[in-house]
Amino acid sequence: MNLKYVYSFLAVLVLFLVAYVGVEGLGLDWLFGIIVPYLAVIVFVVFGTKRILGWGRSAVPFRIPTTAGQQKSLPWIQSSPIDNPSSKLGVWVRMALEVLTFRSLFRNSRIKLGSGPKISYHLEIFLWLGALAFHYAFLVAIIRHLRFFAEPVPFFVQLVQSVDSFFRFEIHYDPIQVGLPGVALSSIVLLLAVTFLLLRRLLDTKVRYISLAADYFPLFLILGIAFTGILMAYFTKVNVAAVKELATGLVTFQPTIPEGLGGVFYVHLFFVSVLLAYFPFSKLMHLGGIFMSPTRNLTTNTRAARHVNPWNYPVKIHTYEAYEDDFREKMVEAGLPVEKMPAATAAEEKE
């Protein structure tokens, strides 16, 4: 049966053990706190850049945008400047909507084949919603984490953090007095969204059929990141000052290992490192690829402005002359005009 998600889950479990045992058992704090993060960032930057440059090196021979609206033609016909962008501005807006709102995914529908037969098309908004929630929660989480790297904490990071932790979660009940001041909404949303995307992959038969181990692995990994993050923030209560010391050390190239960070923190950091290092070799590169998709990022004024193909080469064609030579007699007989009369050709051939 389908072992792909089992492999991926086991892989993440092994990664967990590696980091936990490495730090708690073998005391390799410096390895998981300094060496691995540095290596991960290097791999991410070098190979990610290489991948993007590799795409850039491939030619764009033709302008092949998918036109999703009325073309700009006659002045009295209303055209769709965004879905069928004939101008650069239109392309910018189209791309911005794709990148920021996942517009194409928003179009999604689901078919139902009823008896008759009767095919119907139904609104399918959950993939779009789940994907949007996931990506934005992740983005907010990343921005929130910038507070560990900069002192003073930049204005926008503070802003995002205060909005994100707008909701408070407190239980005032005699036996339990739990207060989680400023629960990050993003971490809850991230956890829920990843869970949804994972369940969808497992339970929707079509999506399960097309899924590879490489589709489950990042989901489990990100689930692990979110889980360890929440665990640290609200339950094991990691020493934030120590985290900041480590992070600042790393970005100022004066790495130190502060005391008392604990295994869970290192697992969290290791998961993030693995995600970074895995990124350039995986489908996660859709982050860069979406900007380079020729069906979205080109203007549609293909008849108004010529696009040049850098490798355009001459090809063998059947010229009119060859065609007329082939059919001259028949053409003349049918009263079709010819360049050379048959008699003239015959005379030329004799010469």
Added chain:
Amino acid sequence: MSDLPKPDDLLNFSHRPPKTEWMDTPAEIKKGFACYAGNPKSLEAVGLPNPRTWSCFDEDWQLPENWQEIIYEGFKERLDKFRSFKVFMDICVRCGACSDKCHYFIGTGDPKNMPVLRAELLRSVYRNDFTKAGKLLGRIAGARPMTLDVLREWWAYFFQCTECRRCSLFCPYGIDTAEITMMGRELLNLLGLNIDWIATPVANCYRTGNHLGIQPHAFKDMIDFFVDDIEEITGVQVEPQFQKKGADILFITPSGDVFADPGTYTCMGYLMLFHFLKEKYGLDVTWSTYASEGGNFGFFTSHEMMKRLNAKMYLEAKRLGVKWILGGECGHMWRVINQYMDTMNGPADFLDVPVNPITGTRFENAASTKMVHITEFTADLIHHGKLDLDPSRNENKVLTFHDSCNPSRGMGLFEEPRYVIQNVANNFYDMPASTIREQTFCCGSGAGLNAGEDMELRMAGGLPRANAVKHVHDKHGVNMLATICAIDRAVLPDLMNYWVPDVEVTGVHELVANALIMPGEQERETDLRGEPLLGTEDADE
């Protein structure tokens, strides 16, 4: 096809994927789905590799000995030449948004007709040969080596895609299966693996100027038949011109419309429109037997073959010294003209920016390519009140419009044909929104798959389109499906006959000609098909 199953039997399938994983499910090359192999003479005629007599049902496909190397090198070359290909190989996340967008998946339930899996057929080999993860992890990373089974699978499924681009509309990254299929077919062609329904039209077009292999004198004869028919119905003798040097406009349309009903009526429509414009405004339009094909089955073979066949349009326009080119109703022809022609065979600096001399409209949208779509041209004429029309002569028809894939998702031609139809006919109803315009469904027979031997595939793939027609047929009494594509006109009658028997198929310019009041015409008693007109002939002039 006598062994075509009944609709109920054809529907006996499920959209649930099978138990075995797709990599462990070998492709079945099925009668009724697969097309016959390319005739070696046709391959030879245009210099395609490995011409031989073979069949896809054979065990031995008579491949060149180093076929794996040829595929590898061809793959590599195309990754460098096409950013689309490289990016699309890398960035799919298998979200599944495309999975139920393909007409072939909807109509067959075969999971490899999900666009994502069609692309995975190539991606799995790409990962194996060109990525570190694939080389390292093999099957776990979704990689597999190129084997004969994989090649058979490519054959089965790249000739089970009509390059309609519906999936690319829904993909969050714009991954376009048409690109994938084009690359897949280019690679197959390197080994001499093509279907005859593509290879022979290509060879014909190369030599005779059109897919059907109609020689110049026969082409003129066929047009002359239409002239007689038109005279019989209207009492007016139209006088088409061929290869006329110095004409204003060169007109190029798919040869299918010269050859078979109901496209022939559309062809008569063009002839009548041009005659009207000549008589009334002195517009000089010429046809050419050399450039007598608008369509381009080279597009379904390789980029190079597309360019070789397309070259004739500009060559002939230059030789004849016309001002610009007018193109007829055709689907993939317009993807080629709109997105490829200028790049491949331009710049057309020997032509003028198209101006309609009758209305003064400058077609800025065609300023560089210098080729105008006939519905753009006719819509402009109607908008300026230059045509004398009697829409009541189409009163016997209740119409809907099928947006052809290529003018929809490779151009965006939605309003022009609708504007024309609504000005020449009174009864028009659009199909549901999820099945028209940019979301339109393929006829199920595009991209060279309109053969006879794959009828079961065609009827299955056409199901979503036919089902939407049935909806407006039941609801509004639609009895005529209008379209601006010659392949549609050739294949939709079969599809309608199979799923919605009471609906006929027409081109838009057949409707125009029915309504067009020609100078000096007799009172018409029938439409172009010889069907009696409804009600009286009182025109509301």
